[in-house]
Amino acid sequence: MKTQFKLFTLAAGLSLSATATFAEDSSDPIVIPTHNWSSQIVMSHVVGQIFESMGANVEYVSTDSQAVYESVRLGDVTLELEVWEGAFGNSFRAAQEKGGIVDAGDHNAITREDWWYPSWTKDACPGLPDWEALNACKAEFVTPETGENGRFLGGPVDWLKHDAERVEALDMDFTVVNAGSASALWAEVAAAEKTKRPVVIFNWTPNFVEALYPGEFVEFPKWEEGCDTDPSVGPNPDATYDCGNPANGYLKKAAWDGMEEKWPAAYKTLTEVSFTNPQIAEMAKLVDIDEMEPEEAASAWLESNEDVWKPWVAGGA
Amino acid sequence: MTAALTNNPQARLPALSKTRVAQGLLGVAVLLVLTKTVLPAGLVRPPEWLVWPFADWINALFNFMRDDLGLMHVTRGFAEGVEWLLDVTANLLYGRNRWPYLGPIPWSVIAVTAGVVGYALQGWRLALLSAGTFVWIVVMGQWTWSMETLSVIVVAAPFSILFGLLIGVLGWKSRRVEKILNPILNIAQSLPHFAYMIPVVVFIGVGPKAGAIVTIIFSVPPMIRMTLLGLKKVSPEVVESGHMCGATRWQLLHSVQIPTARTDILVGVNQVIMQCLAMVVLASFIGMPGLGQKLLQLLQALKIGRSVEIGITIVLLAVMLDRCTKAWAVRQPEHFEKGTSWVVRNKFLVIWAVLVAVAFALAQVFPMLDQVKRSQALSMAKPIDAVVDWFIVLIDPVTQWLRWFLITWILIPMRDAYLYLPFSAVLALLAAIGWAIGGLRSALVCIAFFGLIAMSGWWDRAMITVYMVSFSVLLALLVGFPMGIWGARHDKRAVKVLLICDTLQTFPSFIYLIPVVMLFGVNDVAVVSAVFLFAAVPLVRYTIEGLRGVPEALIEAANMSGATQRQTLWNVRLPMALPTIMVGVNQSVMFSLFMVIIAAFIGTQDLGQEMQRALSSTDVGKGLVLGLAVAFMGLMVDHLVNRWASRRRQALGLA
Numbered sequence: 005m006k007t008q009f010k011l012f013t014l015a016a017g018l019s020l021s022a023t024a025t026f027a028e029d030s031s032d033p034i035v036i037p038t039h040n041w042s043s044q045i046v047m048s049h050v051v052g053q054i055f056e057s058m059g060a061n062v063e064y065v066s067t068d069s070q071a072v073y074e075s076v077r078l079g080d081v082t083l084e085l086e087v088w089e090g091a092f093g094n095s096f097r098a099a100q101e102k103g104g105i106v107d108a109g110d111h112n113a114i115t116r117e118d119w120w121y122p123s124w125t126k127d128a129c130p131g132l133p134d135w136e137a138l139n140a141c142k143a144e145f146v147t148p149e150t151g152e153n154g155r156f157l158g159g160p161v162d163w164l165k166h167d168a169e170r171v172e173a174l175d176m177d178f179t180v181v182n183a184g185s186a187s188a189l190w191a192e193v194a195a196a197e198k199t200k201r202p203v204v205i206f207n208w209t210p211n212f213v214e215a216l217y218p219g220e221f222v223e224f225p226k227w228e229e230g231c232d233t234d235p236s237v238g239p240n241p242d243a244t245y246d247c248g249n250p251a252n253g254y255l256k257k258a259a260w261d262g263m264e265e266k267w268p269a270a271y272k273t274l275t276e277v278s279f280t281n282p283q284i285a286e287m288a289k290l291v292d293i294d295e296m297e298p299e300e301a302a303s304a305w306l307e308s309n310e311d312v313w314k315p316w317v318a319g320g321a
Numbered sequence: 322m323t324a325a326l327t328n329n330p331q332a333r334l335p336a337l338s339k340t341r342v343a344q345g346l347l348g349v350a351v352l353l354v355l356t357k358t359v360l361p362a363g364l365v366r367p368p369e370w371l372v373w374p375f376a377d378w379i380n381a382l383f384n385f386m387r388d389d390l391g392l393m394h395v396t397r398g399f400a401e402g403v404e405w406l407l408d409v410t411a412n413l414l415y416g417r418n419r420w421p422y423l424g425p426i427p428w429s430v431i432a433v434t435a436g437v438v439g440y441a442l443q444g445w446r447l448a449l450l451s452a453g454t455f456v457w458i459v460v461m462g463q464w465t466w467s468m469e470t471l472s473v474i475v476v477a478a479p480f481s482i483l484f485g486l487l488i489g490v491l492g493w494k495s496r497r498v499e500k501i502l503n504p505i506l507n508i509a510q511s512l513p514h515f516a517y518m519i520p521v522v523v524f525i526g527v528g529p530k531a532g533a534i535v536t537i538i539f540s541v542p543p544m545i546r547m548t549l550l551g552l553k554k555v556s557p558e559v560v561e562s563g564h565m566c567g568a569t570r571w572q573l574l575h576s577v578q579i580p581t582a583r584t585d586i587l588v589g590v591n592q593v594i595m596q597c598l599a600m601v602v603l604a605s606f607i608g609m610p611g612l613g614q615k616l617l618q619l620l621q622a623l624k625i626g627r628s629v630e631i632g633i634t635i636v637l638l639a640v641m642l643d644r645c646t647k648a649w650a651v652r653q654p655e656h657f658e659k660g661t662s663w664v665v666r667n668k669f670l671v672i673w674a675v676l677v678a679v680a681f682a683l684a685q686v687f688p689m690l691d692q693v694k695r696s697q698a699l700s701m702a703k704p705i706d707a708v709v710d711w712f713i714v715l716i717d718p719v720t721q722w723l724r725w726f727l728i729t730w731i732l733i734p735m736r737d738a739y740l741y742l743p744f745s746a747v748l749a750l751l752a753a754i755g756w757a758i759g760g761l762r763s764a765l766v767c768i769a770f771f772g773l774i775a776m777s778g779w780w781d782r783a784m785i786t787v788y789m790v791s792f793s794v795l796l797a798l799l800v801g802f803p804m805g806i807w808g809a810r811h812d813k814r815a816v817k818v819l820l821i822c823d824t825l826q827t828f829p830s831f832i833y834l835i836p837v838v839m840l841f842g843v844n845d846v847a848v849v850s851a852v853f854l855f856a857a858v859p860l861v862r863y864t865i866e867g868l869r870g871v872p873e874a875l876i877e878a879a880n881m882s883g884a885t886q887r888q889t890l891w892n893v894r895l896p897m898a899l900p901t902i903m904v905g906v907n908q909s910v911m912f913s914l915f916m917v918i919i920a921a922f923i924g925t926q927d928l929g930q931e932m933q934r935a936l937s938s939t940d941v942g943k944g945l946v947l948g949l950a951v952a953f954m955g956l957m958v959d960h961l962v963n964r965w966a967s968r969r970r971q972a973l974g975l976a
Contacts, residue, residue: 041621182926188835191838192838
């Protein structure tokens with residue numbers, strides 16, 4: 005069924021594309037998915053423009069960041085540039101088990117996702133970033149809906165962050181409230197900033213929010229292997245999740261398993277692509293602070309960072 | 322539900338026995354609540370044997386259709402066709418690198434075309450609106466995004482219209498088809514948007530083609546309905562005269578029946594276009610490019626001002642297309658004397674051709690008339706943002722208090738109460754309401770709909786949805802009803818208020834979500850206030866339309882018998898308008914159900930949250946079960962309100 009389908013798209017592609025290139029790569033468009041956060045969009049355009057400089061046809065399509073793995077698997081989109089260990093590790097692994105998606109290597113960047121607070125929160129609770137200090141100032145975080153407990157605003161439930169388990173395991177006086185989307189998280193921070201209300205939310209790095217609202221992660225007991233499965237690991241001998249999230253998660257690239265065959269040169273480049281945390285933050289900044297369009301931001305970034313990306317292109321440098 | 326409850330006593334039931342039965346059922350419900358602590362667990366929450374694995378069955382069915390029947394190839398084949406068309410429009414409108422490699426068309430040409438269409442349909446005012454919309458778009462630097470959006474709509478709308486016509490004609494030809502069609506249409510129109518999207522992702526994939534197809538699916542039902550309605554209204558005399566002229570069946574349909582049903586069919590076209598625009602933002606979740614996608618990105622980065630600009634564009638496009646199609650529907654075809662010259666018969670075509678040629682030529686000379694870059698565009702985002710910031714800080718004390726008050730004293734107790742109710746008591750209560758309004762049949766309908774929700778295994782979440790919807794609608798009634806009465810006082814005021822209603826209704830709902838979170842934080846108050854905004858609109862609209870639709874003679878009669886204004890309002894106007902107002906309540910419930918699902922993006926624990934998860938894990942079965950649960954709530958309210966309103970109309974001699 006699969007080959008039949010490939011033939012079909014190939015035929016459709018051939019009949020449509022008149023601008024054939026001389027590269028050995030197929031002239032079918034490489035479809036790059038974009039999601040709803042700026043660093044990913046700019047990075048997609050950066051890589052897309054690199055592919056274009058190699059003579060490939062590129063197209064962008066906006067998709068849901070979880071559902072995209074199903075689309076990569078089916079070859080509807082060709083690759084995914086930001087696979088966050090924490091947020092999308094599960095979806096990626098699930099798709100990998102079903103087959104059709106391959107791991108195209110890690111970025112240099114490390115990711116961290118954990119409880120976070122904007123800097124003004126520290127004025128109200130000077131003992132931060134220590135988690136016990138946070139627990140001691142729970143009164144600063146009390147809201148009507150959480151009663152006597154402090155309120156921690158977590159990400160959407162399907163991000164599976166086990167915050168509630170952690171609160172339980174560390175015996176904290178906090179209640180986890182789940183926001184429905186990343187936008188809701190930022191809206192809370194933005195509103196809190198206007199009156200300098202202390203808040204503690206779920207956040208991650210690299211992220212544009214760092215540039216808008218400086219802040220820090222809460223320091224929980226350090227992550228140890230097995231903290232999530234073995235109760236004896238971590239400070240509480242009877243509970244799992246009695247620790248922070250790993251502070252060095254991967255940021256991966258993924259590709260459709262037919263990509264290597266169809267666009268060998270582009271695939272090679274994809275495996276070479278590797279961005280660092282500051283580079284990703286800069287891409288986000290170009291859009292979120294400097295108000296550029298993602299395409300322009302990508303061109304601007306490529307122009308000022310030739311030494312970074314030229315070596316990724318086969319025969320380039 | 323609450324609405325039906327409060328209006329119950331006014332229903333003036335003819336048969337006493339009916340009231341008795343209803344009272345008996347109500348008694349059972351109360352008893353079940355009071356004895357909850359000693360009730361067997363099976364009556365408190367649906368027992369295990371009652372919860373059926375519908376989701377697994379649906380998934381199995383879909384897998385069978387996809388893999389064994391090879392339906393995937395059919396759908397993907399159709400999608401390839403749609404994609405080819407999309408490539409053509411994309412090339413023409415925003416210069417995507419595809420056949421026929423002609424585009425992009427200069428913006429001035431498109432604006433001039435819109436202006437001429439507007440003028441031809443109605444005159445100067447519509448011409449200004451149509452051309453002005455495109456000028457606004459280009460001035461605000463949203464040209465490419467808008468064209469991306471339109472390139473999809475231009476393909477999706479004709480497909481919808483065509484399918485709608487075909488299915489409508491089939492339903493009209495055969496009673497059996499119509500019988501099958503009716504419940505399907507009912508469910509389709511009350512299913513939340515997200516429920517459609519999951520199967521589309523599975524069968525079609527993501528991208529503009531998926532966006533187009535989900536838009537087609539979503540916008541077809543009203544077209545089918547209006548076609549059916551229009552064809553049914555064609556009087557037998559007209560058909561008879563067609564027969565007498567010796568028309569074949571095809572000729573009869575093509576040249577007699579469809580032209581006679583023209584106005585209704587064009588109202589259907591209007592509905593299709595409105596639905597297409599309603600999908601602009603939601604369809605971008607599965608890859609529809611353009612304004613919707615941009616809007617979500619901007620909201621994610623908290624750029625409210627620029628999101629509002631996009632919202633305004635969507636409203637303008639909607640208003641323009643709405644006015645144009647309505648003008649088209651009202652306009653009767655022009656007939657010319659034999660021998661009129663071609664130029665006179667096609668004067669608008671000629672004017673258009675000349676203007677387009679001029680615009681093309683000017684665009685060659687002045688690049689500003691061809692393309693406008695974003696950096697050259699204007700923006701009013703900064704002042705909007707400043708106003709929003711100022712407002713949020715200003716009313717912060719009020720919102721903090723309101724948040725505390727609503728959560729502590731109303732929302733949490735109300736929610737706990739809804740969750741406390743044994744499911745058997747809820748069913749008994751609904752049966753009582755059903756019985757009081759429509760006898761045994763309505764009671765069974767209520768039990769069937771909510772019984773299925775109980776069997777879906779999502780009872781607690783469904784009750785949270787019911788709680789949020791019922792509170793929002795109640796609040797909307799408290800505000801919308803007086804506003805409607807106030808708005809109906811004068812003609813001019815009514816027009817203005819209705820215009821605000823139109824705007825609020827087409828303004829993309831996602832934009833509300835962020836300010837609401839900024840005002841109240843992530844909690845039920847934010848959700849309820851976002852839903853309330855949506856729920857109030859139809860109430861205001863139908864209250865105004867109901868009050869203004871009261872026959873003049875009746876009011877005059879009241880005035881003659883010396884009634885004061887207040888007396889006329891309470892004893893004549895309102896009772897007469899009540900059936901129409903109830904339609905507004907019905908719509909209000911529908912809108913709330915849609916909005917409460919979208920409010921999952923704020924953060925809820927109801928069906929909407931699960932629906933969002935089903936979408937991100939592309940779980941077709943779960944998504945459809947949740948969607949149907951929401952649809953059943955809407956359909957139950959719809960059934961009750963319709964039953965009640967039609968009896969009421971009969972009693973008032975309006976039917």
